[in-house]
Amino acid sequence: MPAWPEALPQCVLLEGYRERPSSGVLSSEMDVGPAKTRRRSTATTTRIPVTVTLSNEQLGIFEDWFDQDVAGGAMPFDWERPRTHQVVQARIVGDPPYELRPLGSGSEYWRISMTLEIQP
Numbered sequence: 001m002p003a004w005p006e007a008l009p010q011c012v013l014l015e016g017y018r019e020r021p022s023s024g025v026l027s028s029e030m031d032v033g034p035a036k037t038r039r040r041s042t043a044t045t046t047r048i049p050v051t052v053t054l055s056n057e058q059l060g061i062f063e064d065w066f067d068q069d070v071a072g073g074a075m076p077f078d079w080e081r082p083r084t085h086q087v088v089q090a091r092i093v094g095d096p097p098y099e100l101r102p103l104g105s106g107s108e109y110w111r112i113s114m115t116l117e118i119q120p
Contacts, residue, residue, distance in 0.1 A: 001089070002069040003078040007061050012050040012082055016113065019083065021046045043120040047093070048081075051113045053103065059110050066092070073097045076119055090116040 004010070022044045027035045054062060070077050070092065079090040092098065098114035 001078055002065070002075060004080070004090075005061055005065050008054065008058055008065075009052045010080065012052055013111075016049050016051055017082070019046055019048050045120065046118040048090075048116045048118060049113065050116055051111055054110050054112055056108050056110075059100070059112070062112065066097070079116065081118065089119045091119065093117045 027037045029035050066072065069075070073092040076089040076091045078087050080086070081088050092114050094115045098112055101111045101113075103109040103111060
C-alpha cells in the first residue's frame with residue numbers, strides 16, 4: 001500500500017482542520033410518532049479537510065505521487081492521523097481532488113488543500 005511521501009510535510013496546518021464522521025444511523029419516518037432508527041453500519045468513514053505548505057520541488061513530488069502511486073486519488077494510502085498519531089488508511093476525495101494557491105506573487109511556495117476520507 002502506498003504511503004504519504006516522507007519528502008512532504010508530515011504535519012498539516014491547523015487552518016481549516018476539522019474531523020467530520022459520517023453517520024452510521026439509518027432513519028425511517030413513520031406515519032405517526034417518532035422515526036425509527038437503527039445502526040446501518042459500523043464501518044463509517046471520517047472526512048478531514050487538510051492543508052499543507054509545499055515548495056515547488058515538493059509540489060512536483062506530490063503531483064507524481066498523486067498521479068502514479070494513488071492513481072489520481074482512486075487508491076488509499078497510509079497516513080498518520082494528526083489527532084491520534086495512528087497510521088490509518090486515507091483516500092483523497094472530492095472534485096477537484098485538491099486545490100493549489102500560491103503564497104504570494106512569484107512565490108516558490110504553495111498551499112495545497114484537499115479532503116481526506118479515513119477508512120475503517
